[in-house]
Amino acid sequence: MPAQHVPVAAPLPPRKKMEDVVTQHVLLLDLDGVLVDTRPVMQEAWRAVQQSHGIDLPFEMYEQHLGRPFNDIMERLELADADRIHETYTAASQAASPLARPFEGVEEVLHAFAAADWRLGVVTSKPLDRAAPLLAQLGCPFATVRAPGGPGRGKPAPDPLLLALVDLAADPASATYVGDMEVDREAARRAGVSYVHAAWGYGAPGTPEPRIAQSPVDLLRLLDVSKKSAPLIEGSLL
The missing domain is CATH 1.10.150 (DNA polymerase; domain 1)
Known part of the structure; x- marks a missing residue:
């Protein structure tokens, strides 16, 4: 009886080593008191x-x-x-x-983060119908916007931050949340997300003192992002 030919499966591609996997950083921001002076x-x-x-x-x-x-x-x-x-x-x-007016330097800083391949998102307690026109003024490609009206609890619960990370398929360890109120800090803590307090906003940083950005431009220093030029993008993904 002639021998049967058994097809051999193609070899699987080599698995990536952990050190070869590049983690994409995520920057989540509050709206009122952080991006826009409302x-x-x-x-x-x-x-x-x-x-x-x-x-x-x-x-x-x-x-x-x-x-x-x-x-x-x-x-x-x-x-x-x-x-x-x-x-x-x-x-x-x-x-x-x-x-309402964007805080000085916000638009430039957002585009610097985008040029450095950070993914950007907004987590706000402002309803989306009022938040969307304000965010559109910034001309930034936000990958996700989490506002009241969807699933989950509002801040200081971690739900909106965690849902934003689900939207981005990102881990809490890769994310930073920028806020200006105690509820922002508490939501970040409960979500396991790094927190930066916006000193130009409306609230005090609280104790123990978190990392504090004195201005929007200071975020680039705190998060070690080089200031690259990036083209302005009309509108946003809203």
Whole structure:
């Protein structure tokens, strides 16, 4: 009986060594107080809430809780009828949105990170319909934007940061989150993500003192990113 020919499978490609695998760095950023100065917008919106709902709490009390979901803030301020207050706040915010401005140097820094092959994302407590126009002004290709309304809990829970990392197929160890409020720091800690405090934002760094960037440009130094030139990109991936 003639011998049968058994096809031999092609050899598998050699497995990459761990040292040959390049980890892509991820930079996640808060929106309000980090990328865009929205304090004038929020002040106008809170003024509308005070006038429409007879609330005498100063804006500074509201500002202390920035970064949390709106209903959470209302609960902490012991204000009832959060849904109606939110409607007033949202309408006034949209009317005052032209007052918002990117912080000086933010656009240049974002494009330097992109040119250095960092993947960029935004994790914010601002609803997407109000966040998207602000982010589009920056002309940056954000690979993910996580805002309220989707699955998971809001900050200080780690959920939005972890979901952003799922979007990017990235590990917490490869990511850094830049925020300006205590809830940002707490969310990063619980997600196992490195944290940098934006000193130009609205909140204090807290204790023990985290890494602090004194300006957007200072992020390049802290994260060891060379300042490369990169073309501006109209719009974003929103």
